[in-house]
Amino acid sequence: MENFNETRAPALEESVGAAIRELRLREGLTIAQVSELAGISRGMLSKIETGSTMAGMDTLARIARTLGVAMSALFSKYDATASTAQHVKHGAGMEVVRRGTKSGHTYHLLAYGQGPVKLFEPFLITIEDDSQRYPTFQHPGTEFLYMLEGVIEYRCGQQTYVLEPGDSLSFDGEVPHGPENLVQCPIKFLSIIVYPRNTE
Known part of the structure; x- marks a missing residue:
């Protein structure tokens, strides 16, 4: 049968x-x-x-x-017939919980992984005020930041960078990184994490 x-x-x-x-x-x-x-x-x-x-x-x-x-x-494991494109309308990114959420960061995920291996994660991160301490992050892969609004001092390893609208910063995710000082709130920036491919 x-x-x-x-x-x-x-x-x-x-x-x-x-x-x-x-x-x-x-x-x-x-x-x-x-x-x-x-x-x-x-x-x-x-x-x-x-x-x-x-x-x-x-x-x-x-x-x-x-x-x-x-x-x-x-x-995905049951029905693999999915479109290869994702369209997320303005303001429709899924709000998710990440380690920085406890520190007042709001994370909106702008694309959702469809395959068995996570290749990248694009977030829109919003920080409304300077009332919380800032976490330090470390993760596999490469991270790319692009400032949209506000001014932030962002630490990556031993260096601190002042990021203003239109500025970008990319770095190895394994290096400790995170906000050092919120100069002008509210702050909005894109964070795109590209994960290493498993080539075994």
Whole structure:
């Protein structure tokens, strides 16, 4: 009865669960962290990941938002017929949680990874005021910043750069970096992280 090219096609629940688990592990997040941010129980998330149960669309949307992907990414292993282009309308970038969120940074993701490997992440980052301490970031790949509004002193390693609208800065993401001083708020800039390709 299960003669589909000698292997059984995975059920939708299994495909969605496997995609969620893969995305979670890729971000280095635990079940506890994702379940708390998504507002669901650890047990429910565990069942979803193993394909034991299928979550409702609202729950899947919250999980996708927590993982910083479009909900369609959760179905990528089940239905691979997706467009190769993404069009995000003005103001429609998905707001996601990142480490700087606790420091008052707002992150809008401007494109959503569709394949099994994250190649790049483009963010629109907004900082409204100077009331919080600034985090330091490190990550794989190369980061490119482009200033849109405001003035910021941005530290990269031992150097500090004053960035004004129209300025850009690119650097190795492994070098500690982050805001040093918010000179003129509000501040808006594009941050595009290009991840290294795995050439194994």
